[in-house]
Amino acid sequence: MMKMDISRVDKLGRTTIPSSIRKTLGLREGDEVEWIVVNHEVMIRKRHKRDIQKIRDRIKELRSSAPKCFTAEEEGETMLGEGLREWSIAKLGLRE
Secondary structure: OOOOOOOOOOOOOOOOHHHHHHHHHHHOOOEEEEEEEEEEEEEEEOOOOOOOHHHHHHOOOOOOHHOHHHHHHOOOOOOOOOOHHHHHHHHOOOOO
16 A cells, blocks of 8 residues: 655654544554655654563563473573474474
């Protein structure tokens, strides 16, 4: 989907995001937007607030359900245990 609207930049560098674009992005007063420049073109997107605690909880949940060979640590580095190949083959439903 491609939308195009036009707005003007005032002498202070401000512009208004057209209402059709605000509706498409679900922008409301107080929301933050990110401006991204790629090859002399600008993209704008709604900035989503990230809840760090939710991210940490999700990582903890994933680690608790992952096979031990993916979560075992040795000298601060994640190591791939000996059972990785066998586990992968079984998980994929393949036989040698």
